[in-house]
Amino acid sequence: MSEEYKKALEQQLWNIANTLRGKMNADEFRDYILGFIFYKYLSEKMNIFADEILKQDNIKFQEITSKTANGSELIEATKEEALEKLGYFLKPEELFAQVAQRGTGENEDDIEKFDESKTNFILEDLQKILINIQLSTMGTDSEEDFDNLFEDMDLNSSKLGKTPETRNAIIAKVLTHLDKIDFKLEHTELDVLGDAYEYLIGQFASGAGKKAGEFYTPQEVSKILAKIVTTGKSKLKSVYDPTCGSGSLLLRVAKEVEEVSNFYGQEMNRTTYNLARMNMILHGVHYRQFDIKQDDTLEHPQHIDKQFEAIVANPPFSAQWSANPLFTSDDRFSQYGRLAPSSKADFAFVQHMIYHLADNGTMAIVLPHGALFRGGAEQHIRKYLIEERNFLDTVIGLPANIFYGTSIPTCILVFKKCRENPNDILFIDASQYFEKVKTQNVLRTKDIDLIIDTFRNRTELPKYSKKSTLEEIAKNDYNLNIPRYVDTFEAEESIDIDAIAKELKALDGTIATTDKTIAQFCAELNISTPF
Numbered sequence: 001m002s003e004e005y006k007k008a009l010e011q012q013l014w015n016i017a018n019t020l021r022g023k024m025n026a027d028e029f030r031d032y033i034l035g036f037i038f039y040k041y042l043s044e045k046m047n048i049f050a051d052e053i054l055k056q057d058n059i060k061f062q063e064i065t066s067k068t069a070n071g072s073e074l075i076e077a078t079k080e081e082a083l084e085k086l087g088y089f090l091k092p093e094e095l096f097a098q099v100a101q102r103g104t105g106e107n108e109d110d111i112e113k114f115d116e117s118k119t120n121f122i123l124e125d126l127q128k129i130l131i132n133i134q135l136s137t138m139g140t141d142s143e144e145d146f147d148n149l150f151e152d153m154d155l156n157s158s159k160l161g162k163t164p165e166t167r168n169a170i171i172a173k174v175l176t177h178l179d180k181i182d183f184k185l186e187h188t189e190l191d192v193l194g195d196a197y198e199y200l201i202g203q204f205a206s207g208a209g210k211k212a213g214e215f216y217t218p219q220e221v222s223k224i225l226a227k228i229v230t231t232g233k234s235k236l237k238s239v240y241d242p243t244c245g246s247g248s249l250l251l252r253v254a255k256e257v258e259e260v261s262n263f264y265g266q267e268m269n270r271t272t273y274n275l276a277r278m279n280m281i282l283h284g285v286h287y288r289q290f291d292i293k294q295d296d297t298l299e300h301p302q303h304i305d306k307q308f309e310a311i312v313a314n315p316p317f318s319a320q321w322s323a324n325p326l327f328t329s330d331d332r333f334s335q336y337g338r339l340a341p342s343s344k345a346d347f348a349f350v351q352h353m354i355y356h357l358a359d360n361g362t363m364a365i366v367l368p369h370g371a372l373f374r375g376g377a378e379q380h381i382r383k384y385l386i387e388e389r390n391f392l393d394t395v396i397g398l399p400a401n402i403f404y405g406t407s408i409p410t411c412i413l414v415f416k417k418c419r420e421n422p423n424d425i426l427f428i429d430a431s432q433y434f435e436k437v438k439t440q441n442v443l444r445t446k447d448i449d450l451i452i453d454t455f456r457n458r459t460e461l462p463k464y465s466k467k468s469t470l471e472e473i474a475k476n477d478y479n480l481n482i483p484r485y486v487d488t489f490e491a492e493e494s495i496d497i498d499a500i501a502k503e504l505k506a507l508d509g510t511i512a513t514t515d516k517t518i519a520q521f522c523a524e525l526n527i528s529t530p531f
Contacts, residue, residue, distance in 0.1 A: 006192040009181065010199040013037065016177045017200065020160075020170065028159055030204040031152040031271060033174070034197070035130075038278045039150075040178050041193065042088060042133065043096035044185050049086055050078045064092045079136070087142030087287035094129045100179035103172035114176060116169035123168045127155045142287040145277055152271050194251075194283040201246050201279070205404050206440075216245060217314040218402060220443035221366060221412075222252040227452045228364045228394075228414055229310035230256040240264040240308035242297040242352060243315040247276035250290075251283050253310060263290040264308060266297045298322075298348050301332070303356065311353050311363035317406065318368055321345040331355065336384050338377040346371045347381045350413070354391060359417050362393075369397070369409040372480040383478040386425070386470060391415045394426040394455055397482040399434040401441040411482075414455070424467040426458050429486040463488045 013033075020029035050061035054074065061078065064071045079089045092098065103122040107114050130150040137146040161167040183193045198219075205216035217225075230236065230253060239253045244265030254260045263285060267273040273294040280290045293302035298321050323342035327333050332355040333348070340348035346367050357363050371378065372395065385391050394414035401407040409431060433447040454465045468485045476484055522529045 005184070006195050009183075009192055009196045012181055013196055013200055014203060016174060017203075019174055019177065030200075031275075032160075034200065034275065034278065035150055035153040036174060036178060037193075037197065037200075038282055039130065039133075040096040041183065041185070041282050043090055043094075044183055045086060046082060046088075046090045047095055047097075048185060049082060053078055053081055062092050062095060062098065083136065083140050083142070087137060087140070087281075088133055088146055089136040090129070090133065094132060096175070097179055099126055099129065100172075100175040103168075104176050104179075105172070107176070114173055116173055119169050119172035121165075121168050122172060122175075123155050123164060126171065130155075145281070145287045145290070145292075149274055149277060152274055191283065197279065197282055198248060198251075201248060201275075216404065217249050217366070218404065218443075219248075219252075220448060221314065221398070221402065222249050223448055224396075224412065224443075224451055225249065225312045225314075225364045225366070226253040226256045227448075228412070228455060229253060229312055229362045231362065231456055233257060233309075235259045236261065236309050238262045238264060238306075238308045238358075239310040239312070240303065240306075240356060241312050242266050242301075242349065242356075243268075243313050244276050244292060245272055245314075247279040247292065249312050249314065251279065251285075253312060254283075254285075261289070263292075264303055264306065265290075265292045266302050267292065267294055268296050270294060298345060298352060301352065306356060307358040307361070308356055309358050309361045311357055311361065312365075313349060313353060313363075314366040315346070315349040317408070317410075318344040318346060318370070321348055323348075336381050338380045340381065341377050344371075344374070344378070347378050350385075350415075351381065354385075354415060354417075357415065357417055361417070363415045365413050365415075366398075366410055367413060369411055371413075372411055372482070379478055382480065385415070386473060386478055389417075390419065390422055390470070391417055392425055393419050393421070394428065395480050395482060396428045396451060396455070397431045399431050399441045399443070401439075402434065402443060421458060421467075424469050425473060426455065426465065426467050427480075427482050427485040428454050428465045429463070429482050429488060431482075432488075 017029060017033040020032055047061055054061055057074065059068070059074070064074060068074070075091065082089045099122055102125070103119055105120040106118040130153060134146050134149060137143045155167065155171065156164070157167075161170055185193070201216055202219060226249070229239070234257055236253070236257055236259070239250055239260055239262075241247075241250050242265070244250055244267050247263075247265060250263050250265055254263075263280065265276060267276055273292065276292050277290075280292065281287065291303070295302055320343055321340070323339045325339075327339055332352050333339055336351060340346065340351070350365060350367075353363050353365060382392075392413065393416045394412075396412040396414070398410045398412065400409040403410065428451060430443075430447065430451050433443070433450065434441045435444050436442075450464075453459065454461065458467060460466055464486065466486045472485070473480070519529050
């Protein structure tokens, strides 16, 4: 039932998202629709929580008004508990359902017959409520997690409509649509809403072109990274993503184990940072269990004193960074003797992540293929990581054109500080294992399973994987280009020259006979021969 309902929910939410599509570009309507879904989630969570508290008083939270006996005392008591347990508070009149119903106005229940001209004006109330959610957390432990969370939802933006009435009509319609959907939050064992939210983020990413890479890692790649860093573990104390985007990769890791105690992440883009915090809360991660910061990870790291059991990342490929000489005394980079070039920060992210990796931890990072063989400072860093520290465990080559916004081939590097197999490095060439879907290459379940099984068992398969010794890699000057280690050469079928020579002679004889026959026909017809 849950799978069926999940797919129906995904389709419903996507249809509602498309109500806004004609008004603005994918980036913009993403922020609004995901924000409204999040507001509805917070409201329903608040209502369920409050009803449970008020059960002994035999009253429903939504029913409390200014006329309710002891109403203000009941609300205050509920608020205190909500801030402690949920991290935020909404008054009964601020709940999503109440606002949606006020906005519906004189419309019928049939959503297909919704008339935007019959709506009531709710724009100002709604903007205040979104601000009040944030204000309710002021001075509490959850303040940072809700700070400016709805700042990308400007309900007075002309992008929603030229006039306040136009904007109000479209928002009232979206809220009314959403109000009809049951998120089934009472069924705590199901995460249909969380999955649907991820589906929407993925849909927006597929239509966002180059910008998609800023906030979303394709689900198939996320699965590989998550399965790698959770290998051999059923529980994790911590997982960290230094370029966490929408937080989807962190949440994917949680699906591979029974429990993750704490989630940590950093994201530079403010809008994406807001999306990551929403995504965490909506997936039921308690505000005390996640710590997502907003800033440039390389220039201004926010978790500098922490080490993590699992680290995953899909950083922006070959991004620029300052490579400021002051970083040569930064503990993250000082031991290497060289900084990653300012034009390509790929190995700066590697160094940053290794600094934060716990001794019993595993880290997996996606990089452009060029990071495997480029010279200069990058070669120097590769050599140090392999020769001096022996941290590199596995190199996995992925197909080209599997990421949104770029068609370049990529790879995954896996690092461990305490390797179980310190005498060799495993190379996996998965670049030819995919299915082409429209303009994108997609990793199938069997392709993912083959990568993970090969990684976990360190299997050597012809033309697919090879364990190479550190000596062999040193002979190659720490060039990690996968074809140097995994031989994918396909021998051409041998050719029998003698047989071909005989065949050509036979053909010559046949041609000569045919020429004679044609010459006879031409003579009988008294015409010139064509040769």
